[in-house]
Amino acid sequence: QSALTQPASVSGSPGQSIAISCTGTSSDVGAYNYVSWYQQHPGKAPKLMIYEVSYRPSGVSNRFSGSKSGNTASLTISGLQAEDEADYYCSSYTISSTLVFGTGTKVTVL
Amino acid sequence: QVQLVQSGAEVKKPGASVKVSCKASGYTFIYSTMHWVRQAPGQRLEWMGWINAGNGNTKYSQNFQGRVTISRDTSATTVYMELSGLRSEDTAVYYCAKDRVGAGRGFDYWGQGTLVTVSS
Numbered sequence A: 001q002s003a004l005t006q007p008a009s010v011s012g013s014p015g016q017s018i019a020i021s022c023t024g025t026s027s028d029v030g031a032y033n034y035v036s037w038y039q040q041h042p043g044k045a046p047k048l049m050i051y052e053v054s055y056r057p058s059g060v061s062n063r064f065s066g067s068k069s070g071n072t073a074s075l076t077i078s079g080l081q082a083e084d085e086a087d088y089y090c091s092s093y094t095i096s097s098t099l100v101f102g103t104g105t106k107v108t109v110l
Numbered sequence B: 001q002v003q004l005v006q007s008g009a010e011v012k013k014p015g016a017s018v019k020v021s022c023k024a025s026g027y028t029f030i031y032s033t034m035h036w037v038r039q040a041p042g043q044r045l046e047w048m049g050w051i052n053a054g055n056g057n058t059k060y061s062q063n064f065q066g067r068v069t070i071s072r073d074t075s076a077t078t079v080y081m082e083l084s085g086l087r088s089e090d091t092a093v094y095y096c097a098k099d100r101v102g103a104g105r106g107f108d109y110w111g112q113g114t115l116v117t118v119s120s
Helices: none
Strands: A009-012 A018-023 A035-040 A047-050 A064-069 A072-077 A086-093 A099-101 A105-109 B003-006 B010-012 B018-025 B033-039 B045-052 B058-060 B068-073 B078-083 B092-099 B107-110 B114-118
Touching (some): A009 A018, A047 A064, A086 B045, A099 B045, B003 B107, B010 B018, B018 B033, B018 B092, B018 B114, B045 B068, B045 B078, B058 B068, B078 B092
Antiparallel strands (some): A018 A072, A035 A047, B033 B045, B033 B092, B068 B078
16 A cells, blocks of 8 residues: 655745645545544654544644545645644545555644 | 553564553543554654454554554453564554544544664
C-alpha cells in the first residue's frame, strides 16, 4: 500500500489561510468518506483534527476544515496562528480494510 | 477520562523480537478497535495493524505481514504489539491509538509512544 501524497511543506503568514492536499486512489481516499487529519508537534503524539472528511472533534478550533473531491482530500487552516506550526498527516481507510497515512506536510508560519 | 499508557523504551539486537503493551482505561475496552502506528526518526507515520478488542480479530499492513502480531487481554484492558525479526530500520516510536468507532474513522486517543531502538 503506497502512502497518500501530500506536499512536503506549506507556509503562510499569520491570519492567512492555507490548504494541504492529500491525494490517493479510488481504493482509498476515493472509496470512502473515511479521511482523517492529524496535527503533530515535535516530540508529541499526533492529535486528531478532522475525521470522516469534514467533522471536527470537540475542542478543535473551527479554523480547521476538511473537504474531499474524488481521490483528493484537503485540509484548510484559516486565520493561521503561530501555534498551527506543526506536521500534518492525512489518513484513509482502504478497500482492503487497512489504513494508509499520507507522506506528511510541514506547516510553517512565517 | 480515556487514557492509553504504553510500556517503556526498549533496546533490542537485530533479529530479536519486541513486545510493546498499551493499557487502556476510561472507556469500555471491548467495544473498541485499537491500532498500532509507528514513526521512524524524522519520518512519516506508518500504520501497522488493528485489533477489534471485543472479538480479537486483527488486520495487518502488508508491509509487516508475518512479522507483527497484535493481541489483547480483555481482563487487563491491554493491547500488545509484537514485532519479530527486528532490523535497524525498525528503530522508531511505536504508538497505540484508539479508533473512534471502527473502520479507521479517526484515532481520537493516542498512547504516549514507546521508543524501540534496534542496534547491535
